[in-house]
Amino acid sequence: MLRRLVATSLRHRARLYLPMVLAVALSLALAGTALTVGESFAYIVEEKMEMYGANVILTEVDEVPAGGVAVELRSAELEGSEVVVAVADVEALLAMNPAWLVRGTGDVLAGAEVAERLGIAPGDRVELAGDERVVAVLESGTEFDSYLVVNGTPGEVDMVLLRTEEPERYRGKGVVLEEMLRAKYAFLEGVESLLAQVSAVTLVTALLGALNLARMDAGTRRREFGILRAMGAGRRTLGWLVLSEYLALALLTGAVALVATLVMSSAVLQATAGTAPVMDAGIPLMLVLFSLLSFLVVGAAYLGELRRQEVAEELRGE
Amino acid sequence: MLGFALRLVAKTALSQRYRFAALAGSIALASSLLVVLAVLYLNASSLLAVELSGVPNLVVEPKKTPAGVPVAELSADQVPALKAREHFWRNNIQNAAPVLLAEGNAGGRELRLAGTWFRREVPSENGSYPFGVLEFRGWSYTGEPPGEGMVVLGAAVGIAQPGDAVEIETANSTRTFRVAGVLETGSYWDSYVFLSLEELQQMLGRTDIDLVLVGALIKPRDELAVRAELYGPEALSPEEFEAWYCSPYASAIAYTIAEVVPNSSVRVLRRVTGVQEELLRASSAAFLVLFAVSALVAVFSILSAVRMYVSAKRRELGIQRAIGASEARVAVQLGMEVLAASLLAALLAYPVSGTVAEAISRSVFGVELSSGLELLVLSLAMPPAASLVALFFLRKELSRELVEVLR
Numbered sequence: 134m135l136r137r138l139v140a141t142s143l144r145h146r147a148r149l150y151l152p153m154v155l156a157v158a159l160s161l162a163l164a165g166t167a168l169t170v171g172e173s174f175a176y177i178v179e180e181k182m183e184m185y186g187a188n189v190i191l192t193e194v195d196e197v198p199a200g201g202v203a204v205e206l207r208s209a210e211l212e213g214s215e216v217v218v219a220v221a222d223v224e225a226l227l228a229m230n231p232a233w234l235v236r237g238t239g240d241v242l243a244g245a246e247v248a249e250r251l252g253i254a255p256g257d258r259v260e261l262a263g264d265e266r267v268v269a270v271l272e273s274g275t276e277f278d279s280y281l282v283v284n285g286t287p288g289e290v291d292m293v294l295l296r297t298e299e300p301e302r303y304r305g306k307g308v309v310l311e312e313m314l315r316a317k318y319a320f321l322e323g324v325e326s327l328l329a330q331v332s333a334v335t336l337v338t339a340l341l342g343a344l345n346l347a348r349m350d351a352g353t354r355r356r357e358f359g360i361l362r363a364m365g366a367g368r369r370t371l372g373w374l375v376l377s378e379y380l381a382l383a384l385l386t387g388a389v390a391l392v393a394t395l396v397m398s399s400a401v402l403q404a405t406a407g408t409a410p411v412m413d414a415g416i417p418l419m420l421v422l423f424s425l426l427s428f429l430v431v432g433a434a435y436l437g438e439l440r441r442q443e444v445a446e447e448l449r450g451e
Numbered sequence: 452m453l454g455f456a457l458r459l460v461a462k463t464a465l466s467q468r469y470r471f472a473a474l475a476g477s478i479a480l481a482s483s484l485l486v487v488l489a490v491l492y493l494n495a496s497s498l499l500a501v502e503l504s505g506v507p508n509l510v511v512e513p514k515k516t517p518a519g520v521p522v523a524e525l526s527a528d529q530v531p532a533l534k535a536r537e538h539f540w541r542n543n544i545q546n547a548a549p550v551l552l553a554e555g556n557a558g559g560r561e562l563r564l565a566g567t568w569f570r571r572e573v574p575s576e577n578g579s580y581p582f583g584v585l586e587f588r589g590w591s592y593t594g595e596p597p598g599e600g601m602v603v604l605g606a607a608v609g610i611a612q613p614g615d616a617v618e619i620e621t622a623n624s625t626r627t628f629r630v631a632g633v634l635e636t637g638s639y640w641d642s643y644v645f646l647s648l649e650e651l652q653q654m655l656g657r658t659d660i661d662l663v664l665v666g667a668l669i670k671p672r673d674e675l676a677v678r679a680e681l682y683g684p685e686a687l688s689p690e691e692f693e694a695w696y697c698s699p700y701a702s703a704i705a706y707t708i709a710e711v712v713p714n715s716s717v718r719v720l721r722r723v724t725g726v727q728e729e730l731l732r733a734s735s736a737a738f739l740v741l742f743a744v745s746a747l748v749a750v751f752s753i754l755s756a757v758r759m760y761v762s763a764k765r766r767e768l769g770i771q772r773a774i775g776a777s778e779a780r781v782a783v784q785l786g787m788e789v790l791a792a793s794l795l796a797a798l799l800a801y802p803v804s805g806t807v808a809e810a811i812s813r814s815v816f817g818v819e820l821s822s823g824l825e826l827l828v829l830s831l832a833m834p835p836a837a838s839l840v841a842l843f844f845l846r847k848e849l850s851r852e853l854v855e856v857l858r
Contacts, residue, residue, distance in 0.1 A: 149758075149759065149762050152751075152754065152755035152758045152759070153755055153759065155751060155755065156748075156751055156752040156754075156755035156756075159747075159748040159751055159752070160484075160748055160752060162748075163744060163745055163748045166741065166744065167741065170737055170741065174733075174734075174737070177733050178730060178733075181726060181729035181730050181733060182726060184722070184725035184726045184728075184729050185722050185723075185725065185726050186722050186725075212517070213517075214517050214518065214519075230722070231725065232721040232722050232724070232725025232726075233721055234680055234681070234721060236680075236681055236682075245718070246512075246515070246716070246718075249514070249515075249716060250515050250516070250517050250519060251517050252517070272680070272718075272719065272721065273721055273722075274510075274718050274719050274720035274721040274722060274723070274724075275720075275721075275722065278718065308638075308639060308641075308642070309637075310637065310638055310639075310722075311637035311638075312506050312589060312590075312636055312637040312638040312723065313506065313589070313637075313723060313726050314637055315505065315506075315588075315589045315590070315591060315637070316502060316503050316504075316505050316506055316588075316589040316727075317726075317730075319502040319503075319505070319588075319589075320499055320502045320503050320730055320734075323495075323498070323499050323502050323815055323816065324499065324734055326814070326815045327491065327495055327811065327815045328741075330811045330814065330815060331487075331488060331491065331811070334484065334487060334807055334811070335484060338480050338481070338483070338484045341476070341480050342477055342480050342481065342752055342756075345473045345474075345476045345477040345480065345756065397744050400740065400744075401737055401740045401741055401744065402737075404736065404740050405733055405736035405737040405740060406733050406736075406737075
């Protein structure tokens with residue numbers, strides 16, 4: 134009987150409840166999205182750290198580690214001046230350091246400092262060890278700006294550039310570069326904390342919003358409840374009817390919020406970083422629980438409203 | 452007509468005060484949320500940029516002749532020029548430290564020495580500004596504040612402990628210093644011993660410096676900035692050059708520094724700026740999309756509130772129609788009620804969103820928001836605008852409902 138009453142009531146009031154469910158579900162989904170994006174940001178940050186390039190420079194080299202780019206440093210004369218020539222696999226070197234900028238195309242890369250000092254522009258021809266070479270200019274912001282970088286296989290290895298997830302393994306054998314580490318954590322903490330607080334504010338707004346929406350609905354069902362009372366339904370039955378309706382709405386809202394969170398966080402992360410969301414198991418649980426809590430509070434408020442209604446007046450048409 | 456409608460609105464607001472207050476409350480809540488998010492997201496990128504700018508990302512060096520000799524000496528006296536009025540991007544300079552490099556030894560062990568400012572107040576337009584290696588927030592210093600006769604060891608030096616005495620010998624002189632603490636930079640500087648610039652200059656008999664480390668707030672590169680870097684700013688049209696110069700790209704800041712520090716060459720530390728740019732780009736884009744989603748959610752919440760309000764008043768509005776009020780008149784009255792509720796909501800949204808946004812900003816970034824005007828404009832404009840959008844979407848449904856009631 135109660136199940137039928139609830140189902141009928143929900144069906145008849147679908148046009149009224151649907152916007153309410155969607156409004157609360159979307160607010161919850163916004164909170165879930167903010168949390169999911171905040172948690173997924175750690176992965177985005179790790180991906181973006183690739184721009185840092187080599188994070189270990191080995192100067193004591195017994196063996197070139199896998200993925201490492203070996204460099205030999207030689208001295209040579211260029212345009213009448215002494216320069217340091219770095220012999221390395223240039224393609225691998227540039228792939229490892231995506232932030233480095235190469236101006237022009239050429240057979241050799243003149244570091245920006247060398248180019249400025251010798252007045253070399255991209256595309257210029259220079260004579261190096263008897264051969265004429267076309268020069269491109271490398272702006273790396275590192276020591277390589279003072280080298281002339283030539284593609285080749287190093288004979289003697291003076292240093293190895295390495296991008297590794299375990300830089301600690303190489304401490305003591307060269308320089309471990311992690312200057313962005315502290316800034317990275319501060320940044321990540323800022324993003325996560327901001328989005329967590331935004332999420333908290335959104336959750337509170339969702340709850341208050343649900344309460345307000347129910348407050349507007351209160352009183353519109355006086356005639357319906359009056360008729361039910363006249364037919365013998367007790368306050369307890371009416372209470373169960375309202376609570377059951379709100380429980381069904383809560384479950385529906387939780388499910389919609391969960392789906393919307395997945396869709397919205399996927400959209401945000403795909404649009405901004407091309408990655409899929411990484412959702413903590415606690416987030417769906419939080420959405421459903423908060424949905425239940427919101428609608429239980431709303432249902433309780435609604436019941437309070439019912440108690441104040443004078444059914445007899447309604448039946449008399451006053 | 453207007454007076455009558457206003458009286459009706461006033462009467463409705465009073466006689467159905469709970470429902471009217473609930474509508475105003477719903478609009479205020481959704482608008483406040485949107486205003487809070489807008490203000491936070493607008494400011495978040497620049498506040499997060501500050502977190503990322505805690506390490507040097509530019510290096511100022513003297514221009515050199517083909518033989519590698521500086522064209523002119525670089526001096527520590529030129530560092531305040533970075534914060535001077537003449538420097539276009541002075542407000543984006545977060546920190547700078549002059550460095551004089553030298554070699555020395557302590558107890559037979561070879562050392563790399565860097566004479567620098569530990570902490571120094573540099574005058575700027577708005578008072579003074581703390582510069583120095585200990586002011587790079589991405590670097591971590593442990594120890595007592597270094598003073599005269601003290602050195603700071605890079606994290607990889609390991610020749611002594613804080614409090615120990617170290618005798619440092621250079622080509623010209625020998626002096627004993629006390630170790631004040633250890634500086635962890637996560638870079639080449641970890642293998643340096645930092646001395647006061649003036650003390651190292653005295654030991655070496657020099658007055659110049661070799662470079663200046665600069666930490667600047669930058670903007671991620673776009674197509675214009677990439678073009679300026681690949682082909683040089685001189686390859687840009689005058690309009691493009693102006694747009695590039697007036698945007699805080701790392702290359703544009705480097706260009707303006709070279710303008711105020713004559714005979715200098717400014718190197719962009721690309722490994723650092725590359726990461727900073729990528730992180731700022733990702734976070735800005737995420738905030739923008741999140742804001743768009745929030746705006747949709749807020750408008751939908753207001754739409755739902757207005758929908759509930761209209762539904763609750765169906766009977767009353769139907770009676771008005773039945774006694775001869777035109778559909779337009781009913782719509783105007785309803786519009787005025789919603790507008791009145793949204794104006795009340797606007798008055799609530801301003802203090803609420805201001806307080807919440809300020810609290811979050813303090814808690815996350817530890818700074819006050821400088822967006823009073825944005826907050827005021829958004830708080831006052833958002834509720835009526837969103838309510839009108841909601842009414843626009845509900846107009847057909849309202850008309851249909853009234854017809855149903857009249858039947």
